[in-house]
Each structure stands twice: as structure tokens, then as C-alpha cells.
Amino acid sequence: MCKKILACGIIKQELDYLLKDKEVEINYIDPALHVDLNRLKDELSRSMDQMNGDTFVVLGAQCHPEIENMVAERGGQIIKAKNCIDMLFGNKMAETDAEARTFYLTSGWLENWRKIFVEGLKWDEIDARQNFGFYDRILLLDTGISPINDEAILEFFEYTQVPIEIITIELDNLAKLLE
Known part of the structure; x- marks a missing residue:
């Protein structure tokens, strides 16, 4: 089964490099969404809903104040790191x-x-x-x-x-x- 990751485009190069030989589907969101929490929430929700209940991981525990609840509600996991840095x-x-x-x-x-x-x-x-x-x-x-x-x-x-x-x-x- 292919694992899925939802991540910010800020770390695209690093994730693509580390996971190039793995069976992983990575979906990236636009890094500029971080400046508008409503747009970021909408995009996170839309992207997670498209993952159709598959196992997925979201990167960045503090990128949105509601991200942990949003991920938990959809059965995903969140990496325990504040942000990309x-x-x-x-x-x-x-x-x-x-x-x-x-x-x-x-x-x-x-x-x-x-x-x-x-x-x-x-x-x-x-x-x-x-x-x-x-x-x-x-x-x-x-x-x-x-x-x-x-x-x-x-x-x-x-x-x-x-x-x-x-x-x-x-x-x-x-x-x-x-x-």
C-alpha cells in the first residue's frame, strides 16, 4: 500500500530527495497559504478529504492552529515537529x-x-x-x-x-x- 503525505511546498526538494525510492505519494500545498489561515484551512481540508481515508501523514504541527484536530478527525497522523525549520x-x-x-x-x-x-x-x-x-x-x-x-x-x-x-x-x- 502506498503511503501518503501532505506537506508544504517549502520542503518539496528535501522530501522528494529523501523519498525518491519509496512508495509514497506526496501532495504539496502552496507555501504562500500560510499568510491566510482561512485559505490554508480550506486547502488542508480539501487535500485531506481527497486522500479518501487512506493512511496519511501531515507535516507541520503548528502551521495552523486547528491542524492537529483536522488531521485527527480524518484519521491521519501529524509529525511531531513545529514547522519545516x-x-x-x-x-x-x-x-x-x-x-x-x-x-x-x-x-x-x-x-x-x-x-x-x-x-x-x-x-x-x-x-x-x-x-x-x-x-x-x-x-x-x-x-x-x-x-x-x-x-x-x-x-x-x-x-x-x-x-x-x-x-x-x-x-x-x-x-x-x-x-
Whole structure:
């Protein structure tokens, strides 16, 4: 029997890489839905209902305030991780947070930031600087799966005006959660 996963498109590259040889059907939702909880709830409901009662797992326990109940009502399971960053970075996050006020970024976030912040939240550069001004740094988690575009990093820096650091991480935490 093919297992099913419902996940945010933010971690598409990582999931596709880890599960490429597995009998798994992965359905991705648009990452920009996180800025509109009503639209996110509607899409989660629609996507879970399409899974027709099959065994499925939903990633991201805190991506919507009602997600755990929504999944439980449909007989699914939820991975015990707060969000995509927690899935990738795991317990290293608390240690890193203690160093500086950090906003985390993945290659998926880097690809989708315009859809999320500009189109979804309607932030112009002033809004971005006000909202990102709280952070001391942006930490880009590089899994090594796909090349990171230097121009994209520069564009995001120009938008936020917060220094961006790149850290190489392994996919061990996500792989362990998927087991």
C-alpha cells in the first residue's frame, strides 16, 4: 500500500530527495497559504478529504492552529515537529536561537519569499524592514540538495536589510521524523 503525505511546498526538494525510492505519494500545498489561515484551512481540508481515508501523514504541527484536530478527525497522523525549520534543524534550533535573534530560511523559502511576503502579506520594502528589523540575522539552511542562487540571496537581503548567513545542514532530522 502506498503511503501518503501532505506537506508544504517549502520542503518539496528535501522530501522528494529523501523519498525518491519509496512508495509514497506526496501532495504539496502552496507555501504562500500560510499568510491566510482561512485559505490554508480550506486547502488542508480539501487535500485531506481527497486522500479518501487512506493512511496519511501531515507535516507541520503548528502551521495552523486547528491542524492537529483536522488531521485527527480524518484519521491521519501529524509529525511531531513545529514547522519545516524544526523538521530540518531539530534541537539545534534552541542553541542557535540563544546566539542571536534569528529568522530561518531554506531554499524553499528563498524560492517563495515574494509569494509569501510581497504578494501574500503585501509587504513593501519598508514593511519588510520593519518586520525583519527585529532579527539580528537570517540563517539560510543549506541542505546541499540544490545550488543556492547568490542573486536570490542578495535580493532577499536588499528586501530585508538583515545579514544572511549560510549554514550547511544534513537531512538526518527530517529523515528520522519520516521513519
